[in-house]
Amino acid sequence: MVRFLLRFGLAVATLIALPSLSSAASQLKKAEFSSPSADSVQLVLGLTAAATPKVFTLDSPDRVVIDLPATRLASGAKMPAAAGPVKSVRSAMQDRRTLRIVLELNKALDPIVQSRGNQLVISLGKAPAAMPTPPAAPVPVRAAHAPADEGRDIIVAIDAGHGGQDPGASGAHGTREKDVVLAIARALARRIDAEPGMKAVLTRDADRFIPLRERIGVARKARADIFVSVHADAIRNRDVSGSSVYVLADRGASSEAARWLAEQENAADLKGGVSLGDKSDELAAVLMDVSQSASIGSSVVAAERVLTQLDRVGTIRKTEVQRAAFVVLKSPDIPSMLVETAYISNPAEERKLRTASHQQAIAEAIFNGVREHFRTSPPDGSLFARQRDSRRGAAPIMAGSATP
Numbered sequence: 001m002v003r004f005l006l007r008f009g010l011a012v013a014t015l016i017a018l019p020s021l022s023s024a025a026s027q028l029k030k031a032e033f034s035s036p037s038a039d040s041v042q043l044v045l046g047l048t049a050a051a052t053p054k055v056f057t058l059d060s061p062d063r064v065v066i067d068l069p070a071t072r073l074a075s076g077a078k079m080p081a082a083a084g085p086v087k088s089v090r091s092a093m094q095d096r097r098t099l100r101i102v103l104e105l106n107k108a109l110d111p112i113v114q115s116r117g118n119q120l121v122i123s124l125g126k127a128p129a130a131m132p133t134p135p136a137a138p139v140p141v142r143a144a145h146a147p148a149d150e151g152r153d154i155i156v157a158i159d160a161g162h163g164g165q166d167p168g169a170s171g172a173h174g175t176r177e178k179d180v181v182l183a184i185a186r187a188l189a190r191r192i193d194a195e196p197g198m199k200a201v202l203t204r205d206a207d208r209f210i211p212l213r214e215r216i217g218v219a220r221k222a223r224a225d226i227f228v229s230v231h232a233d234a235i236r237n238r239d240v241s242g243s244s245v246y247v248l249a250d251r252g253a254s255s256e257a258a259r260w261l262a263e264q265e266n267a268a269d270l271k272g273g274v275s276l277g278d279k280s281d282e283l284a285a286v287l288m289d290v291s292q293s294a295s296i297g298s299s300v301v302a303a304e305r306v307l308t309q310l311d312r313v314g315t316i317r318k319t320e321v322q323r324a325a326f327v328v329l330k331s332p333d334i335p336s337m338l339v340e341t342a343y344i345s346n347p348a349e350e351r352k353l354r355t356a357s358h359q360q361a362i363a364e365a366i367f368n369g370v371r372e373h374f375r376t377s378p379p380d381g382s383l384f385a386r387q388r389d390s391r392r393g394a395a396p397i398m399a400g401s402a403t404p
């Protein structure tokens with residue numbers, strides 16, 4: 001969609017030679033409806049300078065959104081009252097530069113945008129009448145459907161294992177798991193935050209102890225799309241090395257569901273909008289299981305991506321995603337994985353784990369795996385989803401132009 005909107009903007013700018021927008025801000029002086037009928041109306045926008053609009057539709061409820069970049073509402077200017085199929089009109093600055101006008105409709109209607117000089121006409125419900133006396137020919141442009149209002153960030157909860165009085169495993173040279181996993185978690189968070197459309201939340205960003213359930217709580221509070229716990233454990237056999245990735249074993253799920261149910265506030269709202277509060281215990285348990293199973297399914301897919309990426313930066317201990325009943329993996333509604341980045345008990349791996357470059361490489365591998373997963377399966381409403389839809393891309397239909 002982003003690409004489409006850019007193309008849309010460029011096409012309009014090219015065809016009717018609008019002046020550059022970056023130089024002068026425009027003001028919206030006038031917004032009024034004309035020729036309303038039961039199922040059609042035109043919105044006429046008067047601006048102090050030409051603006052290249054981005055126009056798209058949304059449903060549930062049906063809306064037409066008009067974004068006017070580098071534009072603000074002139075003082076005293078007001079949105080018109082409802083008319084024709086338009087139930088309400090509101091406007092707000094979308095960011096500091098973009099004025100957004102939202103028309104709420106009583107049915108789905110495709111807008112057609114005409115632009116000439118400093119005036120924009122958005123026609124809903126019927127073909128626009130030709131605009132009077134052309135200095136330049138009118139250019140009707142049909143808007144496309146947009147899948148979402150704003151592409152939100154995908155939230156990645158990163159859990160550095162252990163911390164505080166719990167040092168985790170230790171290497172022969174005194175390297176402590178809690179320290180190296182925090183370094184990796186921070187590197188991973190930085191990488192995620194640098195990626196448009198992704199945002200990291202750390203369960204801990206210091207050397208402190210956090211109970212396992214609180215770690216899950218941080219992820220839930222942040223409405224995380226995925227939870228990644230980072231570890232570097234020890235094993236008696238010092239020859240063992242390599243990464244492993246774990247997801248929750250199915251058999252751990254049901255008893256955990258019962259426990260979640262007991263905790264009323266946790267059971268109150270599962271992500272995805274299923275409320276358990278008004279359900280019988282039996283039905284709630286079923287819904288919880290369904291949610292948990294779906295989460296485990298997504299976890300496996302994401303974990304496989306991460307495992308593949310880890311294979312590129314070092315050895316992996318097992319080529320399959322492992323199953324275990326780790327408590328931190330037990331969010332019923334957030335796909336979760338636990339990454340054993342390396343064995344701190346292996347002297348060579350301990351040495352590597354201490355270096356910033358290897359910490360960075362592991363973080364990069366986890367990041368690549370997670371990003372790949374979300375590129376393939378973006379959550380609804382995310383920027384990634386918008387980008388996927390724009391790749392599938394409905395090309396804009398330009399009236400009077402043979403090529404889209």
Ligand SMILES: [Zn+2]
Nearest residue numbers: 161168231232
């Ligand atoms: Zn650990």
